[in-house]
Amino acid sequence: MAKEELLGMIARWKQERQAVILAHNYQLGEVQDLADFVGDSLELSRQAARTEAPVIVFCGVRFMAETASILSPQKVVLHPDPSAGCPLANMINAEQLRALKAEHPGRPVVCYVNSSAEVKAESDLCCTSANAVAVVNAAPGEEVIFVPDRNLGAWVAGQTGKRLIIWDGYCPTHERIMPEQIEQLRDRHPEAVVMVHPECRPAVVALADEVLSTGGMLRFARISPAQELIVGTELGLIHRLEQENPGKRCYPVSRLTTCPNMKRITLEKVLWSLEDMKDQVVVPEPVRSRARRAIERMVEIG
Numbered sequence: 001m002a003k004e005e006l007l008g009m010i011a012r013w014k015q016e017r018q019a020v021i022l023a024h025n026y027q028l029g030e031v032q033d034l035a036d037f038v039g040d041s042l043e044l045s046r047q048a049a050r051t052e053a054p055v056i057v058f059c060g061v062r063f064m065a066e067t068a069s070i071l072s073p074q075k076v077v078l079h080p081d082p083s084a085g086c087p088l089a090n091m092i093n094a095e096q097l098r099a100l101k102a103e104h105p106g107r108p109v110v111c112y113v114n115s116s117a118e119v120k121a122e123s124d125l126c127c128t129s130a131n132a133v134a135v136v137n138a139a140p141g142e143e144v145i146f147v148p149d150r151n152l153g154a155w156v157a158g159q160t161g162k163r164l165i166i167w168d169g170y171c172p173t174h175e176r177i178m179p180e181q182i183e184q185l186r187d188r189h190p191e192a193v194v195m196v197h198p199e200c201r202p203a204v205v206a207l208a209d210e211v212l213s214t215g216g217m218l219r220f221a222r223i224s225p226a227q228e229l230i231v232g233t234e235l236g237l238i239h240r241l242e243q244e245n246p247g248k249r250c251y252p253v254s255r256l257t258t259c260p261n262m263k264r265i266t267l268e269k270v271l272w273s274l275e276d277m278k279d280q281v282v283v284p285e286p287v288r289s290r291a292r293r294a295i296e297r298m299v300e301i302g
């Protein structure tokens, strides 16, 4: 089917279903362009809670659609490809977290948003890469269990001075970014500001001028006088960075830094999802309420 025809059909079904389409910053450019709102997982969940539309098509990976459903259980949340999971989120399950808690009784648990609803339900606080430092600072005591991302955990430990008990998980996409790639790009573009995501290896983070979430990178690019930016995160962010900053040059660390799960959502799948009202994401009780508590505590912290 020609792209124009596909877009026309999506528009018709979207109206029929009274749906809103949300897309993560790492989605394919054409999916981002189709969406009513593009953002990071927290911004999208807030949009999901705010919208009056009864149906939300969530273009992102599974934990993101789950988070939207946890916050808006009365709405139908559709995930266009249920196999679009997050390998980092799958690196710890609730049983493993319970065992870790038993080894360190009384320590508060902070879980990165890249985690399953069951892991969130076992946690005291949730965080995103945008607010992880503030959340860990707000957690009681000097020792905090942090799951599942070891790289984000190491960065937060450095920023907060707290002792973090860190799970050994990582994002396979960000892990591919190597310090040598940053050095080579810096040699080629000496005027460029290097911004990297805190899911990158500590050796990469150590070379960066700015360590930022995707939302932070977008804000920085808008306000910084820098005309050239070296971008160490998933490739999908380049689409929005270039759209919002037409005069600036954005260099991805590598064209290979793509998350295959994020790219599973295509225009066709968005259409089928609206036609068939599939795949509906529902988080059962009591997991939903317990996970919601950890998310709401994060939102209160800001």
Ligand code: CIZ
Pocket (backbone or CB within 6 Å): 024, 025, 039, 040, 041, 042, 113, 114, 128, 129, 130, 197, 212, 213, 214, 215
């Ligand atoms: O919170 C998100 O959306 C993720 C996973 C990354 C980011 O920095 O936005």
